[in-house]
Amino acid sequence: MSLHTLPLLSQLPAASWDALLPKPQPFLRHAFLSALEDSGSVGGRSGWQPSHRLWCDEHGTVQAVLPAYLKQHSYGEYVFDHGWADACRRAGIGYYPKLLGAVPFSPVTGARLLGDAHAAGQLLDALTAGLDAEELSSLHINFTSPACDAVVVQRPGWLERLGCQFHWHNRGYRDFQDFFDALSSRKRKQMRKEREQVAGQGIEFDRRLGHELSETDWDFVYHCYANTYHVRGQAPYLTRDFFSLLAERMPEMIRVVFARQHGRPLAMAFSLVDGDTYYGRYWGCLAEFDRLHFETCFYQGMELVIAEGLQRFDAGAQGEHKLIRGFEPVLTRSWHYLCHPGLYAAVADFLEQERPGVLAYAEEARSYLPYRQA
Template identity: 45%
Template sequence: MNYRTHIVSSLSEIGAPAWDGLAMAQERANPFLSYAFLHALHESGSAGEDAGWQPQFIALYDGATLAAAMPLYVKMHSYGEYVFDWAWADAYQRNGLDYYPKLLSAIPFTPVTGPRLMAVDARARAALIEVVRATQQASRMSSTHILYPSEEEARQLAEAGFMLRSGVQFHWLNAGYLDFEAFLATLEPKKRKNIRAERRKVREAGVTMRRVRGIDATDADWRLFNRCYKHTYAAHHSTPYLNLDFFQRIGRTMPQNILLVIAERNGKPVASSLVIHSQDTLFGRYWGELEHVPCLHFETAYYQPLEFCIEQNIAVFEGGAQGEHKMARGFLPTRTWSAHWLAHPAFADAIERFLEREAGGIDDYIDELNDRNPFRARD
């Protein structure tokens, strides 16, 4: 189609102006697609080849203009994806086949819906899909997975032969609330009472909260957050995906999209959360504590960001992966998508049958969740 195709191992080969010019022009674009966020992941080593995320971004040029692009990685494992395919990998291994390496289009460690097939028009997007399939076939990898695309992109990928898989997240919607109490007034009485009790427990423990905009965050704030983040991973006997260098980089390059919430007791910090936001959407991301205080996670990671959304007229708070407990705090179920293409015909058939069964279960699950709508039954 007269496009010039580049496969790049570093976003610097595309450059921030071209990448952001295309990415931020897409419908439902968000800060995680930005050059600043992705480049920080790569340059900090959080999502690089040594971590099992080998960048292999696709860029299509129409003359000197970047006409289409895709965040794409060669993956040697399935960590940090939030769409679980471990059972698929195990089935390959039990049959003497290699599942890894695989191709993955996603934002590392970030289960947030957004454009994956970034293009200036439908023609360029169609060309991009063909290049993705040709890339996988040429590399003889087991499969290609595109995680958290928009619903429109998911339909286009299905038309191109990809199998679709759906999941569920929980999002809070701002109905134009004047303040937090106005939001609470819309909940069922029991939910309202529980939230007030949780916030009261934090106050009675002597904890005070402060919200720090990214533009005002100091190096000490970032070091504190990193300490909290690492401590919580260690408490769960796990290794954190991200490092201080990453947090400091996004603090320098995209401060307008960042909010830190810091909890203190007797002048001593005890916990912190980090959320990313655009003008209309806030995304719950990372949290950590240095000492346990009952209900502090809810205050730091949910209620303080909710108050920020109301104050700033932010329309949506995407709560991140999983978590039915979010419904009791005013978050509602929202369907997400992923698209998959497997080279082995027999495995592709088996997984297609599995996905058909799973889809019915997801539909039933969403219906069940909607029956428990926290806003529906009110005095």
């Protein structure tokens, strides 16, 4: 058995990669990750250099994989270690480059160690043993699934970090009114008023599948997406080509909500789906309207989840504003292997203090949910 580095996903057949996936989550498919590379969204000067790690048997057959990237910064990860990097800079310790096991720009929990669990453990052991030789300060694996957690937790030297997101669960609702009926009277009135405010501005919505969108539609989608960064004086992570490549390679998993006023497009919300989950990813608008964000990103998404019989709506990172709209707190996990003994000790102490706060935050958040008490 041996460890190999794959600098370009195109060097491995899609069937060989996808065969290792435990479920068809869109973000781990060869189509998604290769679209990031082929579009220039990662690689080049992005600070995300593909460096996928493969564990192969004596015949060269891939047994396990870690989708990984050499990082020269900590942007686009959504597990924030800027403070650790800054402490290293002050202490004269090199923090970059580091190795990150993650899906770029996507704070979504899922498998990270793909393939056979025993082989994945061997891959992890070989990888951590070789970090010094590669002149890497650390290895981080973000937004891990329980199966990945079970592999990592058995190994010494790893630090666990908790986070909190907010997901909406479809409890067999027949329609949106059925969901409304599960809410307290005050919250139900508040949400209904929000939706009426948007409708009262003459704004209508339509939902489209990936294969139904033209390149002109994708131009609009990208314009909206990029505008969310430009208004903050930042450059967007994704390139325009990424969206066209994704539409070509996995159109069946794409859902886009368009908001229009008198036929003129105003905003969009781009999402992906798998067998049971709706993943809200990117949103953007060309003009500001009261409550438009909540309707486009959340309420339209909930309706789609109910209509398609999906079970969960993962709306990504951040957002206490999601709580009062029925999104419940969900704990996320990441794992960190730090080579420098002093850095390891400092981060271990920090995480020990941080953990109770995260757990208390998630517990307190439940008190703001809008559902009627049993």
